[in-house]
Amino acid sequence: MSIDQFAKDFTAAVREDRADDYTAMWADDIVSCEPGEGPMSRCEGREQLQQKHDWWNANAEVHSFECAGPYVVGDQFAVNYSMDVTMDGERNEFHETAIYTVRDGKIAEERFFYPTGE
Known part of the structure; x- marks a missing residue:
């Protein structure tokens, strides 16, 4: 399966x-x-x-959830997540970008990035 199709299926x-x-798309050693x-x-x-x-x-009580992407380059793809979440009694909008690295047809690594100031 191509990385493009893998990323689309995961997202x-x-x-x-x-x-x-x-x-099921996670590597055992993710x-x-x-x-x-x-x-x-x-x-x-x-x-x-x-x-x-x-x-x-x-x-987490998730009130809404959206994801945009995937955006693929090489063996990696990115997905932007936006959500409205209540945790510990406090409701906030939350945004993050995840970068996924694929090896041998599985996700070997995921890294999350948050906007500065959130």
């Missing part, structure tokens, strides 16, 4: 909240990086990344 699965489909410090700023492996997703699902 569609995320957009449609088909978790089984997009998690690395996930978020800016800053904290216990989930770097997750290594499927199990840790699944724990991160489980934490998000248990703690």
Whole structure:
């Protein structure tokens, strides 16, 4: 499968909240990086990344969610995410860009970037 089609399939699965489909696209040794410090700023492996997703699902009330992309170059693609979320009783709009690196037909790394000042 081409990187273009892989990226389109992944983004569609995320957009449609088909978790089984997009998690099947993770490499066993996937690395996930978020800016800053904290216990989930770097997750290594499927199990840790699944724990991160489980934490998000248990703690975030998502009122709206949009994703734009994918934007492909080489073995990477980017997706822009926008969401309206309540966490810890506080409701905020949230924006981020994710860069995904694909190796051997699976996502080997994901990195998240936030606008300065958010």
